[in-house]
Amino acid sequence: MGFQNENKLKVGASVxxxxxxxxxxxxxxxxxxxxxxxxxxxxxxxxxFSIATNS
Incomplete structure (x- = not known):
């Protein structure tokens, strides 16, 4: 699973x-x-969940 804008992901966000x-x-x-x-x-x-980073 990945997020399109993972750098903008914040605690409390609905996804x-x-x-x-x-x-x-x-x-x-x-x-x-x-x-x-x-x-x-x-x-x-x-x-x-683990998410992939672009680094």
């Missing part, structure tokens, strides 16, 4: 992610080195 061919609406709850943690609006557990 749409494609997971297993399904679009999920989620909020960004933390941003770390090469990873972002999303919390789905419907899930109780955080969803962890």
């Amino acid at each position: 749409k992610a494609t997971i297993n061919d399904k679009v999920v609406e989620a909020k960004v709850i933390s941003i770390g080195f090469n990873r972002v943690t999303l919390r789905s609006e419907k899930a109780t557990k955080p969803l962890m």
